[in-house]
Amino acid sequence: xxxxxxxERATAVEGPVKVITRSxxxxxxxDADLVNITASVGSLLEESGLAAGSATIFVPGATGALxxxxxxxxxxxxxxxxxxxxxxxxxxxxxxxxxxxLNGHAHVxxxxxxxxxxxxxxxxxxxxxxxxEISFVCFDNRPRERTVIVQFMGVAQ
Amino acid sequence: xxxxxxxERATAVEGPVKVITRSxxxxxxxDADLVNITASVGSLLEESGLAAGSATIFVPGATGALxxxxxxxxxxxxxxxxxxxxxxxxxxxxxxxxxxxLNGHAHVxxxxxxxxxxxxxxxxxxxxxxxxEISFVCFDNRPRERTVIVQFMGVAQ
Amino acid sequence: xxxxxxxERATAVEGPVKVITRSxxxxxxxDADLVNITASVGSLLEESGLAAGSATIFVPGATGALxxxxxxxxxxxxxxxxxxxxxxxxxxxxxxxxxxxLNGHAHVxxxxxxxxxxxxxxxxxxxxxxxxEISFVCFDNRPRERTVIVQFMGVAQ
Numbered sequence: 001x002x003x004x005x006x007x008e009r010a011t012a013v014e015g016p017v018k019v020i021t022r023s024x025x026x027x028x029x030x031d032a033d034l035v036n037i038t039a040s041v042g043s044l045l046e047e048s049g050l051a052a053g054s055a056t057i058f059v060p061g062a063t064g065a066l067x068x069x070x071x072x073x074x075x076x077x078x079x080x081x082x083x084x085x086x087x088x089x090x091x092x093x094x095x096x097x098x099x100x101x102l103n104g105h106a107h108v109x110x111x112x113x114x115x116x117x118x119x120x121x122x123x124x125x126x127x128x129x130x131x132x133e134i135s136f137v138c139f140d141n142r143p144r145e146r147t148v149i150v151q152f153m154g155v156a157q
Numbered sequence: 158x159x160x161x162x163x164x165e166r167a168t169a170v171e172g173p174v175k176v177i178t179r180s181x182x183x184x185x186x187x188d189a190d191l192v193n194i195t196a197s198v199g200s201l202l203e204e205s206g207l208a209a210g211s212a213t214i215f216v217p218g219a220t221g222a223l224x225x226x227x228x229x230x231x232x233x234x235x236x237x238x239x240x241x242x243x244x245x246x247x248x249x250x251x252x253x254x255x256x257x258x259l260n261g262h263a264h265v266x267x268x269x270x271x272x273x274x275x276x277x278x279x280x281x282x283x284x285x286x287x288x289x290e291i292s293f294v295c296f297d298n299r300p301r302e303r304t305v306i307v308q309f310m311g312v313a314q
Numbered sequence: 315x316x317x318x319x320x321x322e323r324a325t326a327v328e329g330p331v332k333v334i335t336r337s338x339x340x341x342x343x344x345d346a347d348l349v350n351i352t353a354s355v356g357s358l359l360e361e362s363g364l365a366a367g368s369a370t371i372f373v374p375g376a377t378g379a380l381x382x383x384x385x386x387x388x389x390x391x392x393x394x395x396x397x398x399x400x401x402x403x404x405x406x407x408x409x410x411x412x413x414x415x416l417n418g419h420a421h422v423x424x425x426x427x428x429x430x431x432x433x434x435x436x437x438x439x440x441x442x443x444x445x446x447e448i449s450f451v452c453f454d455n456r457p458r459e460r461t462v463i464v465q466f467m468g469v470a471q
Contacts, residue, residue, distance in 0.1 A: 004354040007337040017174035017331035019209040023164040040161040052333040061286035062227040067425045070376040074408035075421045095231035107232045111224045116275045118430045120465040127463045129375035149284045151277040174331035176366040180321040197318040218443035219384040252388035264389045268381045273432045306441045308434040
C-alpha cells in the first residue's frame with residue numbers, strides 16, 4: 001500500500017449556495033485548434049465574488065472538448081498531432097456517408113476527450129497547477145464561433 | 158492571444174442547496190453498446206424542481222463509461238469502431254490471465270473514457286447542444302443490467 | 315428506443331451548503347505509476363461530516379491524471395501498457411525540443427486522460443462500484459511528490 005497523507009489544513013465554508021452561470025465566446029479555426037481560456041475563467045470567477053466551490057466548464061456541442069495542458073507551443077502541437085494519429089481525418093467514418101460536412105473524425109475525437117471539466121477553487125482562486133491551463137479544443141474541420149458554459153457553484157466571501 | 162468574450166448575461170441564483178440523487182436502470186448488450194440517456198436525465202431534472210445547478214452523472218462500475226455524442230447511427234458506429242482500433246479485444250491483457258471473464262479490454266477502455274460527466278443546467282434545462290446527447294457506453298463483453306447515478310445539486314425555483 | 319427506468323427512490327437533502335477542500339500527498343515513481351487513493355478520499359469524506367453531495371478530485375498539474383479502475387495488478391499493468399502503445403515515450407515531441415526534461419509524452423497523456431473526476435456520495439458514502447477504485451496516474455518520467463485536491467460540496471448530516 002502506498003503511503004497517502006491527508007493535509008492537516010482543511011478549508012471549510014458554509015452558507016447559502018450561489019450558482020452563477022456565464023459563457024465565453026470566441027472564434028476557432030478548426031482542425032484541433034486549441035484555445036487557452038484560463039484567464040477568462042479566472043476573471044469570471046473574480047466577478048462572481050465566490051470564495052470556495054467549483055467551476056464546471058462545459059462545451060454545449062458535439063465537435064469540441066475540454067482538458068488541461070501546459071499551454072506552450074510544443075505541447076499544443078504534440079496534442080494536435082496525437083489526434084491526427086489516433087483518430088485520423090482520413091479514416092472512413094459512417095457519419096460522413098450521410099452527412100456532407102465530412103467531420104466524422106471531429107465527433108469521435110470530441111466523444112473521446114469529453115465535454116466537461118470541473119475545477120475546484122478556494123479563496124477565490126482556481127486550484128490549477130502553475131503550468132496548467134484550461135484548454136478548449138475545436139475538433140471541427142472548419143472555422144467556428146464557439147460558446148463555452150462556465151458555471152460557478154459555491155459560497156460567497 | 159485569442160479574443161475571448163464573456164457573456165453580458167449572468168444567471169445567478171442563491172438559496173439553500175438541494176441535493177437529489179436518483180438512478181437510471183437499463184439493459185445493455187455489451188461490446189461498446191451505446192445508450193442515449195439524455196431524455197431520462199432531463200425527466201429526472203424536471204422532477205427535481207431545481208432551477209440552476211449541475212447534474213453529475215456517474216457509472217458505479219469498472220466496465221462502463223460516459224461521454225456526449227451526436228447520437229445518430231453513423232457516429233455511434235464510428236465511436237464503437239474507434240475502441241476496436243485503439244483498445245482491441247484481441248490484444249493480450251494481464252487481467253485475462255487471472256480472470257476468466259476475459260474482459261480486460263473493457264476495463265482499459267472504461268478507464269480511458271472515464272466514469273463521470275458533469276452537465277450544468279439553467280432555468281431547469283440541461284445546457285446541452287442541439288445535437289449533443291448524454292451517452293452511456295457498455296464496454297463489457299456480455300449483456301448486463303446497468304445502473305447509472307444521476308445527482309442534481311443546485312437551487313430550487 | 316431503449317427502455318430506461320428511473321429509480322423510485324430519490325434521496326433528497328436540503329440546507330446550507332458546505333464546501334470542504336482538502337488535499338492528499340504521496341510519492342510516485344513516474345512512467346504511468348498508478349496510485350489507488352479511494353480509501354484516503356473515503357476517510358476525508360467521513361471527516362467532512364457531509365451526508366450527500368459530490369467529491370471533486372483534481373490534479374493541480376500537467377503531468378498527472380485521474381480515472382477509476384478495478385485496481386488489481388492485471389488491469390493496472392494493462393492500463394499502463396495502453397499508454398505505451400497509444401502515446402509512446404519514443405515518439406518525437408515538439409515539447410522535448412525546447413524542454414530538457416523530455417517528458418512530452420507525459421503532457422500529451424495527461425491531457426488525453428484529464429485532470430478531474432467527480433464522484434457523488436449519499437449517506438456519507440461514495441457511490442462507487444464494488445470493484446471500482448479512484449486511480450491517480452503519474453505520467454511523468456521521473457519520481458515525483460504529488461498533491462491531489464479533494465473538495466467535498468454538499469449538505470451535512
